[in-house]
Amino acid sequence: MSADAYPQQVFDADVSYIAPSIDPQRGSVEVRLAVPRAPAFLLPDMTVSIDLSVARRENALIVPSDAVRDAATPAPWLFAVEGDRLVRKDVNWASAERAPSRSSRTSARGASLCCPTDGSMRRASACARSSIEMPFEWFVALRYLRDAKGQTALILAAVSVGVSVIVFLSALINGLQVSLIDKTLGSQPHVTLQVQREAARPLVDPSNDRAVARSVQPAPQRLRSIDHWPLVMADAERTAGVVAASPAIVGAGFAVRAEAKNAVVVRGVDPERFLAIIDVRKRLLGGRFDVTEGDAVIGAVLANELGVGVGDKIRITTTEGIDDVVAITGIFSLGNEAVDKTWVITSLRRAQTLYALPDGATSIELKVADVFAAEAVAGELRGRTGLKADSWMKINAELLTGLSAQSSSKSMIQFFVVLAVALGIASVLIVSVVQKSREIGILRAVGTSRGRVLRIFLIQGAVLGLLGSFVGSALGALLSKLFEGLVRGPDGAPKFPVQLDLELFVLATVLALGVGLLAAVLPAHRASRLDPASAIRHG
Template sequence: MIRLLIAIAARHLLARRRQSIVSLLGVVLGVSFFLSISAMMRGSELDIIRRLVDNAPHITIEDQYRNPSRQPVVERFPGAAVQLHHPVPQTEMRGIRGYPQILDFLRRTPGLQASAVLTEQALVTFAGKDRAVSLNGIVANEYTRVSTLQRYMVRGSLDDLAVNPNGIVVGDELARLMSFSLGNNLRVASTTGQVRTFKIVGLFHTGRSDVDARQAFVALKRVQSLLERPNRINTIVIKLADPNAARTEASRIEQRVGYKTVSWQERSEDLMSALAIRSVIMFAVVGAVLVVAAFGIYNVISTVVLEKQRDIAILRAMGFRARDIERMFLAQGVLIGAVGNVFGIGLGCAFMAGLARVHFRIPGSTDPNYLAIDWSPMQFLLAGGVAMLAAMTAAFLPARRAAKVEPVDVLRGGT
């Protein structure tokens, strides 16, 4: 019976070949546009998240508290008749106190790597040229486990900082701007007025000009001495085996250590919200293409139902049930949707391959960028599923109308 219904459905579509081809083309174009745009948007979203996750710490512990501490006078005399206005906190050396104990606690957590960093602004001087940079004091063998910087090294290595305590690693863009190279000496002046000379032992290239021209890395002990902050750091960077657990883990760590602890999701919350809104807009736009194609299917099947009233009545008189008639016209929508899916996915793959070859440059990047395309099976299932749903929905109403045809009325010439 099913084969018979499909055969009759195919004959009906072939009887109106031109209209059926137009509807089929609508599905093909709808599926291909849906697939290519969805894969491009999802690919760019995954690429942004990957850059956030890979090129930045999953969790950062900062040398401040989420809520500022209350002054002792307020704690001691709440609601007192005499109040002290504008109290000035005692001047103290900033930094995370007792950071070795915090690091020991963090490293006992499975699936977690942590490294101490002391970051401050500094001025580098070479051959009469001055540039402001962000000077990062690190422990090289620890920092390589929580950072992807080693992956971007083009000359030298981060491990050279351990071999040469007076070494410095900088970006190749800074080297280009200041006309120095590997092995030259740089004078570095801190905000405390201290000046030290460091030998360039490594160059890195991330492709982001703000990093390559403004970041420098030195051994932690040297930066502590340069900034006159012995045994102090101001940041602990953490890498997790499961980046998606960063928010939960950050909350647990903050409760334990007290210092403000920020996950990558919290740090990029506005961006994640923008990506979610962009996805909704994208699916609404590409879904509209399939809705237009669905109207074409609805028009073809509705026309067939009107033209085949007598044939439907004869089939009912021969013993076909109303449910069989409904299935027959639903099969027309399924046929158009299935064939449209096959050709639409093929055309969509061609679009995706073409988009993947497009390259461009964006502000702040020194390397060409390519459109990220998501080739995961979910994209193909989503495009095919939405197309089939649109085709079956478009065929449903005409199929219901066909199932309600009364054979006696039609055969007697009734309306």
């Protein structure tokens, strides 16, 4: 470099800045020079002439010195982009060999010239040994997360806490619902088929010369058997969703023991079929479930009020005026006081005798595979058989209302937790876009496409959501188990059971991943739309 006023005086300058793109108005590239040792004759606003000597090699590469890692060690290396992947390349360093020249001795400060090892002018050459490969978008995304360790840790903790709350609440509410349903269905069939109620019949019919003032009173109901009940039961068993069917005679009566006399519900059952509907054997407190010889098993509360135990006998008197003595072979507790206080279970044949219904059955009880499909099965059988079909869902409508309210509250809490997590991820990524705007501008200036920049921030959101789901799922499962063991009933069973299954963890993972991706859409779109020149100049 020389001043026009002093053409014989040559001095050196360093390139301090090279614009990343061509100025569209001037059609030139802005280059700024710095003179570290300015001569005394060099004054402001003086015109200077610059001579550049350019060495060109077809496969040469100029990279920032900061891109070379472990430069002071015997094994320096750098990352290079090959296709869509980031590849680690080992570098061998050698001394520079350049002929002195009167012309400019300018050089790109902080840059390294990489060319083949057989070139005469070189400062570095890249070898072809590749040891680590990573997609470019993944490398940059993980680098951004690693650079902002504090922000990453905070949002990761927020996602983990949010997922743990979702897992804990879902496990607790699902466990309570399953426990309530099990207790409810532990003492009743899913669907019950019975004959229709008898309708009131007119005593006097109106005529042309006689008007009748009607007073309709409900007709008295009597115990009636289902016509051709074996065929009806076989038809019900063939219905989709039905897994078990059992005939029964259910009637009112009294259990008498000495001076004690209690109202009871007598249930005559087929033992094998009945146990497929309600497995009383698992709820026995004493004795065995054996009604084959016309004996009976009774509830624990009834046994206590009558003052009887296994092996004792009681007298059963029915509404038909028929009585009989039965021996008690077992005592059960189904967890329902009304059932434990009234049920007397005996054989179907003994009940047919007690209620004067030879070869009859007053109801057919069904068990279905999906308990929440019971009403649909009942409706189908109601239309096909003409019988009265009641499902447990209709009988326990208030319970279903409570379960529905629990599910609604769970969904509402999950919505606000998800919203808070999404806002947290989005805010952190937006801050990252602002902080990294200069780097994003450089990436765009060197040819990185908008799609790649978009994927960089989407990957960050996905990584935060995925890692948060793993940590949060483990934390939620741990909290659920600790809470389950805090309070237990007299029998040792937890009062607040929790239900943890694979479906819950998969749902939590998918939810966190989806929230992470959706929350990253806005910051990613903003980053991909940055103008390179403005981002570098003002970032």
